[in-house]
Amino acid sequence: MDRFIIRGGKRLEGEIEIAGAKNSGLKLMVAGLLCPERLVLSNVPQIADIRTMCDLLQRLGLTVEPCGPRTLSIGGEIASIEAPYDVVSKMRASILVLGPLLARRREARVSLPGGCAIGTRPVDLHLKGLEVLGAKIDLEGGYINASAPDGLKGGRIILPFASVGATENLLMAATLADGRTEIVNAAREPEIEDLANCLNAMGAKVTGAGSGTLVIEGVKALHGAEYAVMPDRIECGTYACAAGITGGDLLLVGGRAQDLGAVIRTLEETGVQVIEEARGLRVRRTGPLRGVDIVTEPYPGFPTDMQAQFMAMLAVAEGASTITETIFENRFMHVPELNRMGAQIKPQGRSVIIRGVERLSGAPVMATDLRASFSLILAGLAAEGETQLGDIHHLDRGYEGVDRKLAACGADIERVTLKD
Numbered sequence: 001m002d003r004f005i006i007r008g009g010k011r012l013e014g015e016i017e018i019a020g021a022k023n024s025g026l027k028l029m030v031a032g033l034l035c036p037e038r039l040v041l042s043n044v045p046q047i048a049d050i051r052t053m054c055d056l057l058q059r060l061g062l063t064v065e066p067c068g069p070r071t072l073s074i075g076g077e078i079a080s081i082e083a084p085y086d087v088v089s090k091m092r093a094s095i096l097v098l099g100p101l102l103a104r105r106r107e108a109r110v111s112l113p114g115g116c117a118i119g120t121r122p123v124d125l126h127l128k129g130l131e132v133l134g135a136k137i138d139l140e141g142g143y144i145n146a147s148a149p150d151g152l153k154g155g156r157i158i159l160p161f162a163s164v165g166a167t168e169n170l171l172m173a174a175t176l177a178d179g180r181t182e183i184v185n186a187a188r189e190p191e192i193e194d195l196a197n198c199l200n201a202m203g204a205k206v207t208g209a210g211s212g213t214l215v216i217e218g219v220k221a222l223h224g225a226e227y228a229v230m231p232d233r234i235e236c237g238t239y240a241c242a243a244g245i246t247g248g249d250l251l252l253v254g255g256r257a258q259d260l261g262a263v264i265r266t267l268e269e270t271g272v273q274v275i276e277e278a279r280g281l282r283v284r285r286t287g288p289l290r291g292v293d294i295v296t297e298p299y300p301g302f303p304t305d306m307q308a309q310f311m312a313m314l315a316v317a318e319g320a321s322t323i324t325e326t327i328f329e330n331r332f333m334h335v336p337e338l339n340r341m342g343a344q345i346k347p348q349g350r351s352v353i354i355r356g357v358e359r360l361s362g363a364p365v366m367a368t369d370l371r372a373s374f375s376l377i378l379a380g381l382a383a384e385g386e387t388q389l390g391d392i393h394h395l396d397r398g399y400e401g402v403d404r405k406l407a408a409c410g411a412d413i414e415r416v417t418l419k420d
């Protein structure tokens with residue numbers, strides 16, 4: 001079991017290369033199911049979730065091969081329509097194979113993903129939307145059995161909540177449906193636009209990405225394409241918090257302000273400067289950190305995936321802050337761990353009240369999910385003394401080379417492997 005040992009108190013300065021987005025790359029890989037020709041994806045991050053998706057696509061019969069630095073070639077025929085429990089339980093994004101399998105093979109058997117550390121995370125909106133497109137769905141033995149013997153038919157789907165995953169599943173399914181599909185109240189996250197652009201490069205007819213209403217004119221077949229995964233806006237926001245909490249100065253190479261509006265506004269409110277440069281975003285802090293109030297919302301609001309990282313930063317800001325989490329019902333698992341490091345954070349229902357403290361102190365802490373893990377690293381970077389972070393497999397799911405990237409900018413962090 002690996003863990004990180006962080007000795008805090010170092011100011012970060014230098015450059016960090018932002019990787020391709022986990023939350024886009026995974027979906028673009030799934031799009032490879034929509035045609036037998038090669039989909040060549042570049043700027044794919046080197047993280048555990050991408051390896052899990054390689055495994056799942058291979059189990060479905062596709063060939064997934066590296067063909068250059070950070071480049072994957074995906075192709076071949078679907079040989080199995082079953083996404084088994086052991087993969088889906090590792091990574092919830094596996095549910096996204098449901099729509100493409102139905103579109104291509106007219107049947108699919110996908111394990112129900114179940115909840116995780118941040119919430120119950122049902123998939124009812126995915127299933128209801130596929131029913132509008134003509135699929136018949138049965139749940140049995142923990143599996144979704146779906147079929148559309150006459151093929152999927154275009155339809156008008158109104159999502160009661162702008163779910164990212166449901167939008168992506170339905171969008172992919174609709175590309176090969178017969179006729180026109182409209183997805184109303186579609187999610188507007190930049191990753192949806194990335195997926196729509198990739199699907200269009202494969203011959204799909206998708207318009208309206210980013211507007212809240214997606215219109216998809218079904219086509220008979222898609223073809224191979226080459227596409228570059230967008231930069232990871234959450235990784236970029238996370239390292240921006242590392243500059244903020246350490247009073248540092250980082251150039252986040254490849255970071256794009258266009259995807260980070262609410263995050264940048266909030267950084268500036270806390271006293272962290274963000275400057276767009278030709279190669280990316282420069283983030284620095286020279287004055288004090290100030291408390292702010294944050295409410296997580298669907299894009300273009302403040303992202304839930306940045307909530308834990310801001311909480312670490314606000315734990316050492318001047319004055320009081322509040323954070324209200326509206327997307328997931330249980331995304332405060334990092335609170336007790338931050339409090340063990342000396343933070344003063346009080347949960348109250350869906351909100352927390354944070355009273356900024358002058359300093360945190362290093363402690364052994366455990367990660368509970370991906371972003372919570374990084375909030376503990378951020379706290380460790382600012383704390384006095386040594387922080388030991390265990391359970392870092394959560395972090396490996398979505399962040400590439402954390403110790404390498406941080407150490408290159410002056411952090412005292414090492415990854416150690418403990419023998420049992």
Ligand SMILES: CC(=O)N[C@H]1[C@@H](OP(=O)(O)OP(=O)(O)OC[C@H]2O[C@@H](n3ccc(=O)[nH]c3=O)[C@H](O)[C@@H]2O)O[C@H](CO)[C@@H](O)[C@@H]1O
Nearest residue numbers: 023093121122123124125126163164165166304305327328
């Ligand atoms: C792999 C990936 O891209 N993950 C992201 C994706 O997750 P994911 O696609 O799971 O997020 P959703 O937008 O679907 O979920 C948001 C909320 O809607 C609820 N819901 C969702 C679907 C459904 O059928 N029924 C239902 O009730 C969920 O339980 C959750 O409370 O978007 C989230 C919200 O920006 C991000 O935090 C995740 O990092």
Ligand SMILES: C=C(OP(=O)(O)O)C(=O)O
Nearest residue numbers: 023092093305370371398
């Ligand atoms: C919640 C996240 O991912 P997932 O949906 O894969 O659990 C995340 O990226 O913060």
